[in-house]
Amino acid sequence: MDFTELVERRQSDRHYNDKPVTREDIEKCLRAASLAPSDHNTQPWKFIVVDDPDLTEKVGAAAAGFGMNNWAHKSPVIVAVLLDQPMGSFLGGFLLGKNFALMDIGMAVENFCLQASELGLGTCILGSFDERKIKKMLGVPRGIRMPLMITMGYPRGLVRTKKRKGLEEIVSYNKYSK
Amino acid sequence: MDFTELVERRQSDRHYNDKPVTREDIEKCLRAASLAPSDHNTQPWKFIVVDDPDLTEKVGAAAAGFGMNNWAHKSPVIVAVLLDQPMGSFLGGFLLGKNFALMDIGMAVENFCLQASELGLGTCILGSFDERKIKKMLGVPRGIRMPLMITMGYPRGLVRTKKRKGLEEIVSYNKYSK
Numbered sequence: 001m002d003f004t005e006l007v008e009r010r011q012s013d014r015h016y017n018d019k020p021v022t023r024e025d026i027e028k029c030l031r032a033a034s035l036a037p038s039d040h041n042t043q044p045w046k047f048i049v050v051d052d053p054d055l056t057e058k059v060g061a062a063a064a065g066f067g068m069n070n071w072a073h074k075s076p077v078i079v080a081v082l083l084d085q086p087m088g089s090f091l092g093g094f095l096l097g098k099n100f101a102l103m104d105i106g107m108a109v110e111n112f113c114l115q116a117s118e119l120g121l122g123t124c125i126l127g128s129f130d131e132r133k134i135k136k137m138l139g140v141p142r143g144i145r146m147p148l149m150i151t152m153g154y155p156r157g158l159v160r161t162k163k164r165k166g167l168e169e170i171v172s173y174n175k176y177s178k
Numbered sequence: 179m180d181f182t183e184l185v186e187r188r189q190s191d192r193h194y195n196d197k198p199v200t201r202e203d204i205e206k207c208l209r210a211a212s213l214a215p216s217d218h219n220t221q222p223w224k225f226i227v228v229d230d231p232d233l234t235e236k237v238g239a240a241a242a243g244f245g246m247n248n249w250a251h252k253s254p255v256i257v258a259v260l261l262d263q264p265m266g267s268f269l270g271g272f273l274l275g276k277n278f279a280l281m282d283i284g285m286a287v288e289n290f291c292l293q294a295s296e297l298g299l300g301t302c303i304l305g306s307f308d309e310r311k312i313k314k315m316l317g318v319p320r321g322i323r324m325p326l327m328i329t330m331g332y333p334r335g336l337v338r339t340k341k342r343k344g345l346e347e348i349v350s351y352n353k354y355s356k
Contacts, residue, residue, distance in 0.1 A: 001180075002179075002296065003181070003184060003210065003292055003293050003296040004206070004209075004210065004293070004296075006181060007210045007213045007214075007289055007293070008213065010213075010215075012215060023351075027345060027349070028182070030345055030348075030349050031182075031345060032181065032182065032185045034342050034343065034345065034348060035185045035186065035188075035340055035342060036185075036288060037188075037190060037288075037291070037303055039305055041341065041342075043342060043343055043348070045348060046348050046349070046350075047348060047349050047350075048349075048350050048351070048352070048353070048354055049349065049350070049351050049352070050351075050352055051351065051352065052352045055352055082354075092306070093305075096305070096306065096309070097323075098280065098305070098323070098325045099277060099280055100305050102276065102277055102280040102281050102284065103280050103281065103283055103284035103287070103305075103325065103326065104284060105281055105284065106280065106281035106282060106283065106284020106285040106287075106288070107284040107285065107287065107288035109281070109284075109285065110214060110215075110284070110285035110288045110289060111185055111288060113215070114181055114292075115181055115182070115185070118180065118181040118182075125215055127217055127271075127274070127276070127278050127281075128270070128274065131274070138352070138353060138354050139353050139354040140354040141354070144354075145275075145276070147276045147281065148281065162213055163219065164212050164213060164219075164221060165212065165221055167205060167208055167209060167212065170208075170212060170221070170223060170224050170225060171205070171208050171224070171225050171226075171227060172224075172225075172226050172227070173201075173226070173227050173228075173229065174226070174227070174228055174229065174230045174233055174316070175226070175316060175317050176226055176260075176316050176317040176318040176319070176322075
């Protein structure tokens with residue numbers, strides 16, 4: 001499958017069938033994530049793979065709230081993404097008023113999800129969850145942030161057509177355009 | 179090329195040959211970027227493609243400083259990535275203490291660079307540059323941020339082996355590990 005096709009196929013899959021996900025496949029996705037670029041190659045990420053069924057149930061439940069993510073506790077695998085940023089990168093970004101590590105995390109997570117799609121796996125990226133509670137469940141120290149989680153499994157749904165702004169709305173040449 | 183191979187091939191290419199980059203290929207990369215996931219599909223990104231040689235020269239020069247990016251002014255194409263975040267997404271992230279739009283930008287930029295690699299194009303993501311000066315050159319309003327730029331062209335160098343932490347350093351199962 002070429003990249004254009006892969007990008008079309010990657011989507012947020014929230015419902016999974018019972019086929020178990022192998023650690024070998026999870027590690028292929030983690031390897032792809034680890035090869036993402038980052039600010040001065042700082043690689044400001046860590047991953048906790050939750051595949052113990054009791055724990056996915058609890059972690060998933062702690063992601064539900066405000067009517068969102070109430071399906072997450074049924075995911076066969078949940079990957080918690082930690083932000084582990086060296087002080088140098090933090091300060092460099094702070095001076096420029098932007099957090100490089102968050103963008104780096106985005107790149108790694110996108111690689112993870114694309115690799116999963118190529119393996120026939122579905123993923124959904126979660127940003128809203130009870131971070132404090134989940135960190136406690138997983139033994140993550142207070143000072144370390146967990147900006148995202150990724151749920152993962154073999155999808156039950158079909159590939160949908162993506163709804164996106166057209167390029168004419170988001171692209172201009174050599175000059176800003178509203 | 180499968181995704182594993184593509185991820186290995188994507189790298190920061192800073193030196194380009196004279197082969198011109200077509201707008202058709204640039205738009206393929208932008209299309210891939212636009213298909214990235216984002217917080218509630220807010221798509222908080224805009225792109226200014228700089229391919230006017232006088233302007234790439236000036237924009238690239240404004241990215242040089244502190245011994246960094248002094249090659250950027252020779253890039254055939256520079257894409258300025260703008261953060262165009264709706265207030266709802268900003269507030270949602272603010273309440274949770276994390277900026278979703280920056281992670282979204284990371285995902286879109288990674289898609290862009292991977293698509294470029296598949297087309298044989300080299301890219302380099304820049305985070306440090308004189309944002310205010312470049313925004314002025316391109317007519318970008320003050321209130322809109324420009325967190326990243328991407329340089330692009332046909333690479334002169336070979337594919338290098340990536341230096342990354344091993345998975346054992348960044349991955350644990352069902353529990354945090356230092």
